Amino acid sequence: xxxxxxxxxxxxxxxxxxxxxxxxxxxxxxxxxxxxxxxxxxxxxxxxxxxxxxxxxxxxxxxxxxxxxxxxxxxxxxxxxxxxxxxxxxxxxxxxxxxxxxxxxxxxxxx
Amino acid sequence: xxxxxxxxxxxxxxxxxxxxxxxxxxxxxxxxxxxxxxxxxxxxxxxxxxxxxxxxxxxxxxxxxxxxxxxxxxxxxxxxxxxxxxxxxxxxxxxxxxxxxxxxxxxxxxxxx
Numbered sequence: 474x475x476x477x478x479x480x481x482x483x484x485x486x487x488x489x490x491x492x493x494x495x496x497x498x499x500x501x502x503x504x505x506x507x508x509x510x511x512x513x514x515x516x517x518x519x520x521x522x523x524x525x526x527x528x529x530x531x532x533x534x535x536x537x538x539x540x541x542x543x544x545x546x547x548x549x550x551x552x553x554x555x556x557x558x559x560x561x562x563x564x565x566x567x568x569x570x571x572x573x574x575x576x577x578x579x580x581x582x583x584x
Numbered sequence: 585x586x587x588x589x590x591x592x593x594x595x596x597x598x599x600x601x602x603x604x605x606x607x608x609x610x611x612x613x614x615x616x617x618x619x620x621x622x623x624x625x626x627x628x629x630x631x632x633x634x635x636x637x638x639x640x641x642x643x644x645x646x647x648x649x650x651x652x653x654x655x656x657x658x659x660x661x662x663x664x665x666x667x668x669x670x671x672x673x674x675x676x677x678x679x680x681x682x683x684x685x686x687x688x689x690x691x692x693x694x695x696x697x
Contacts, residue, residue, distance in 0.1 A: 515688035515691060518685045569682050574626030577624075
Protein backbone atom coordinates (compact mmCIF):
# COMPACT_ATOMS: atom_id res chain seq x y z
CA UNK A 474 0.00 0.00 0.00
CA UNK A 475 0.89 3.65 -0.23
CA UNK A 476 -0.20 5.45 2.95
CA UNK A 477 -0.49 9.12 2.20
CA UNK A 478 -0.76 11.62 5.01
CA UNK A 479 -1.60 15.29 4.79
CA UNK A 480 -3.06 17.76 7.31
CA UNK A 481 -6.83 17.93 7.46
CA UNK A 482 -7.19 21.71 7.43
CA UNK A 483 -5.12 24.88 7.22
CA UNK A 484 -6.18 28.50 7.55
CA UNK A 485 -4.30 31.45 6.09
CA UNK A 486 -4.86 35.10 5.29
CA UNK A 487 -5.39 36.55 1.82
CA UNK A 488 -2.01 37.51 0.33
CA UNK A 489 -0.06 35.12 2.55
CA UNK A 490 1.83 31.91 1.74
CA UNK A 491 0.73 28.44 2.79
CA UNK A 492 2.68 25.18 2.58
CA UNK A 493 0.77 21.90 2.50
CA UNK A 494 2.88 18.91 3.44
CA UNK A 495 2.36 15.37 2.20
CA UNK A 496 4.19 12.29 3.43
CA UNK A 497 3.87 8.89 1.87
CA UNK A 498 5.11 5.34 2.30
CA UNK A 499 5.71 3.53 -0.96
CA UNK A 500 8.41 1.43 -2.53
CA UNK A 501 8.19 3.26 -5.84
CA UNK A 502 6.01 5.45 -7.96
CA UNK A 503 5.91 7.26 -11.28
CA UNK A 504 5.22 10.67 -9.90
CA UNK A 505 3.64 12.67 -7.10
CA UNK A 506 0.70 14.83 -8.11
CA UNK A 507 -1.33 17.66 -6.62
CA UNK A 508 -4.97 18.30 -7.47
CA UNK A 509 -7.27 21.10 -6.35
CA UNK A 510 -10.92 20.43 -5.57
CA UNK A 511 -13.45 23.14 -4.77
CA UNK A 512 -16.46 22.04 -2.77
CA UNK A 513 -18.93 20.13 -4.92
CA UNK A 514 -16.71 20.29 -7.97
CA UNK A 515 -14.35 18.01 -9.87
CA UNK A 516 -10.65 17.76 -8.96
CA UNK A 517 -8.38 19.74 -11.29
CA UNK A 518 -4.70 19.08 -11.94
CA UNK A 519 -2.25 21.54 -10.40
CA UNK A 520 1.28 20.20 -10.48
CA UNK A 521 3.44 17.10 -10.41
CA UNK A 522 6.98 15.96 -9.62
CA UNK A 523 8.84 13.02 -11.05
CA UNK A 524 12.34 13.99 -9.95
CA UNK A 525 13.45 15.47 -6.65
CA UNK A 526 13.31 19.22 -6.47
CA UNK A 527 11.02 22.15 -6.95
CA UNK A 528 8.55 22.65 -9.80
CA UNK A 529 7.13 26.14 -10.14
CA UNK A 530 3.90 27.04 -11.93
CA UNK A 531 2.90 30.62 -11.33
CA UNK A 532 1.66 31.07 -7.76
CA UNK A 533 1.85 27.32 -7.12
CA UNK A 534 5.04 25.32 -6.54
CA UNK A 535 5.51 21.68 -5.64
CA UNK A 536 8.52 20.00 -4.08
CA UNK A 537 9.53 16.35 -3.86
CA UNK A 538 12.12 14.45 -1.88
CA UNK A 539 11.93 10.73 -2.68
CA UNK A 540 14.57 9.82 -0.11
CA UNK A 541 12.51 11.45 2.64
CA UNK A 542 9.10 10.34 1.36
CA UNK A 543 7.95 13.92 1.42
CA UNK A 544 6.34 16.49 -0.81
CA UNK A 545 4.80 19.89 -0.32
CA UNK A 546 2.61 22.26 -2.27
CA UNK A 547 3.34 25.94 -1.82
CA UNK A 548 0.61 28.48 -2.52
CA UNK A 549 1.81 32.06 -2.75
CA UNK A 550 -0.11 35.35 -2.78
CA UNK A 551 -3.22 33.59 -1.55
CA UNK A 552 -6.53 34.64 -3.03
CA UNK A 553 -10.01 33.95 -1.71
CA UNK A 554 -10.62 31.64 -4.67
CA UNK A 555 -7.80 29.40 -3.41
CA UNK A 556 -10.10 28.17 -0.64
CA UNK A 557 -10.43 24.51 -1.60
CA UNK A 558 -9.26 21.00 -0.80
CA UNK A 559 -5.79 20.10 -2.04
CA UNK A 560 -5.21 16.43 -2.81
CA UNK A 561 -1.82 14.75 -2.78
CA UNK A 562 -1.61 11.62 -4.96
CA UNK A 563 0.96 9.07 -6.10
CA UNK A 564 0.78 6.88 -9.19
CA UNK A 565 2.37 3.41 -9.06
CA UNK A 566 5.00 2.26 -11.56
CA UNK A 567 3.52 1.51 -14.96
CA UNK A 568 0.22 3.26 -14.33
CA UNK A 569 0.19 7.02 -14.50
CA UNK A 570 -3.43 7.72 -13.77
CA UNK A 571 -4.14 5.01 -11.21
CA UNK A 572 -3.76 7.26 -8.19
CA UNK A 573 -3.66 6.65 -4.51
CA UNK A 574 -5.04 9.93 -3.16
CA UNK A 575 -4.62 11.39 0.28
CA UNK A 576 -7.74 12.56 2.11
CA UNK A 577 -7.06 16.15 1.13
CA UNK A 578 -6.14 19.33 2.99
CA UNK A 579 -8.91 21.90 3.28
CA UNK A 580 -7.38 25.38 2.92
CA UNK A 581 -9.47 28.25 4.23
CA UNK A 582 -8.41 31.70 3.08
CA UNK A 583 -9.64 34.55 5.27
CA UNK A 584 -9.80 38.26 4.37
CA UNK B 585 -18.93 20.75 -24.33
CA UNK B 586 -15.22 20.14 -24.33
CA UNK B 587 -14.96 18.56 -20.90
CA UNK B 588 -15.78 15.16 -19.41
CA UNK B 589 -19.52 14.74 -19.14
CA UNK B 590 -21.21 12.47 -16.59
CA UNK B 591 -24.86 11.54 -16.30
CA UNK B 592 -26.92 11.51 -14.22
CA UNK B 593 -25.55 14.19 -11.91
CA UNK B 594 -27.69 12.80 -9.09
CA UNK B 595 -29.22 9.38 -8.65
CA UNK B 596 -31.34 8.25 -5.73
CA UNK B 597 -32.22 4.57 -5.63
CA UNK B 598 -33.42 1.94 -3.23
CA UNK B 599 -31.31 -0.81 -1.76
CA UNK B 600 -31.16 -3.80 -4.08
CA UNK B 601 -31.78 -1.86 -7.29
CA UNK B 602 -29.55 -1.73 -10.38
CA UNK B 603 -27.94 1.54 -11.53
CA UNK B 604 -25.93 2.70 -14.51
CA UNK B 605 -23.68 5.73 -14.54
CA UNK B 606 -22.47 7.15 -17.83
CA UNK B 607 -19.24 8.94 -18.73
CA UNK B 608 -18.48 10.76 -21.97
CA UNK B 609 -14.75 11.53 -22.05
CA UNK B 610 -12.86 14.26 -23.83
CA UNK B 611 -12.55 13.45 -27.53
CA UNK B 612 -9.19 11.90 -28.34
CA UNK B 613 -8.45 10.73 -24.79
CA UNK B 614 -7.54 7.05 -24.89
CA UNK B 615 -7.42 6.50 -21.15
CA UNK B 616 -10.56 6.55 -19.01
CA UNK B 617 -10.78 6.13 -15.23
CA UNK B 618 -13.53 5.62 -12.71
CA UNK B 619 -13.07 6.74 -9.12
CA UNK B 620 -15.47 7.13 -6.24
CA UNK B 621 -15.29 9.68 -3.48
CA UNK B 622 -16.91 9.68 -0.09
CA UNK B 623 -17.37 12.82 1.98
CA UNK B 624 -14.12 14.06 3.46
CA UNK B 625 -12.01 11.54 1.58
CA UNK B 626 -9.87 11.58 -1.52
CA UNK B 627 -11.04 9.78 -4.66
CA UNK B 628 -10.63 5.99 -4.58
CA UNK B 629 -9.56 4.22 -7.79
CA UNK B 630 -12.02 1.73 -9.26
CA UNK B 631 -11.06 0.84 -12.84
CA UNK B 632 -8.97 2.03 -15.76
CA UNK B 633 -9.61 1.60 -19.48
CA UNK B 634 -7.05 1.86 -22.23
CA UNK B 635 -9.13 2.01 -25.37
CA UNK B 636 -11.92 -0.56 -25.17
CA UNK B 637 -10.34 -2.93 -22.69
CA UNK B 638 -10.17 -2.72 -18.93
CA UNK B 639 -6.44 -2.45 -18.29
CA UNK B 640 -6.82 -2.54 -14.53
CA UNK B 641 -9.99 -3.32 -12.57
CA UNK B 642 -8.28 -4.02 -9.26
CA UNK B 643 -10.17 -1.24 -7.49
CA UNK B 644 -13.67 -2.63 -8.07
CA UNK B 645 -14.86 -3.55 -4.57
CA UNK B 646 -16.75 -6.73 -5.52
CA UNK B 647 -18.52 -8.47 -8.38
CA UNK B 648 -21.58 -6.22 -8.09
CA UNK B 649 -19.55 -3.56 -9.87
CA UNK B 650 -18.84 -3.74 -13.58
CA UNK B 651 -17.80 -1.22 -16.23
CA UNK B 652 -17.69 -1.24 -20.02
CA UNK B 653 -16.33 0.95 -22.77
CA UNK B 654 -17.40 -0.90 -25.92
CA UNK B 655 -16.27 1.57 -28.58
CA UNK B 656 -13.35 3.15 -26.76
CA UNK B 657 -15.21 6.34 -25.97
CA UNK B 658 -18.28 6.43 -23.71
CA UNK B 659 -18.10 4.26 -20.60
CA UNK B 660 -20.82 2.94 -18.32
CA UNK B 661 -20.33 1.92 -14.70
CA UNK B 662 -22.91 -0.65 -13.65
CA UNK B 663 -23.77 -1.49 -10.06
CA UNK B 664 -26.04 -4.44 -9.27
CA UNK B 665 -27.99 -5.00 -6.06
CA UNK B 666 -26.99 -1.64 -4.66
CA UNK B 667 -26.21 -1.33 -0.96
CA UNK B 668 -26.28 1.73 1.29
CA UNK B 669 -22.49 1.61 1.46
CA UNK B 670 -22.34 2.28 -2.28
CA UNK B 671 -23.52 5.84 -1.67
CA UNK B 672 -20.77 8.19 -2.90
CA UNK B 673 -19.83 10.50 -5.73
CA UNK B 674 -18.64 8.50 -8.71
CA UNK B 675 -16.04 10.41 -10.70
CA UNK B 676 -14.94 9.72 -14.23
CA UNK B 677 -11.71 11.07 -15.67
CA UNK B 678 -9.98 10.86 -19.03
CA UNK B 679 -6.50 11.58 -20.29
CA UNK B 680 -3.99 10.89 -23.01
CA UNK B 681 -1.90 7.76 -22.41
CA UNK B 682 1.02 7.81 -19.99
CA UNK B 683 0.15 11.03 -18.26
CA UNK B 684 -1.09 11.75 -14.79
CA UNK B 685 -2.91 14.90 -15.83
CA UNK B 686 -6.45 13.62 -15.56
CA UNK B 687 -9.51 15.64 -16.55
CA UNK B 688 -12.35 14.83 -14.20
CA UNK B 689 -16.06 15.13 -14.77
CA UNK B 690 -18.36 16.74 -12.21
CA UNK B 691 -19.35 13.30 -10.93
CA UNK B 692 -22.55 11.35 -10.38
CA UNK B 693 -23.81 11.49 -6.81
CA UNK B 694 -25.36 8.14 -5.92
CA UNK B 695 -27.58 7.82 -2.87
CA UNK B 696 -28.85 4.39 -1.89
CA UNK B 697 -31.75 4.50 0.54
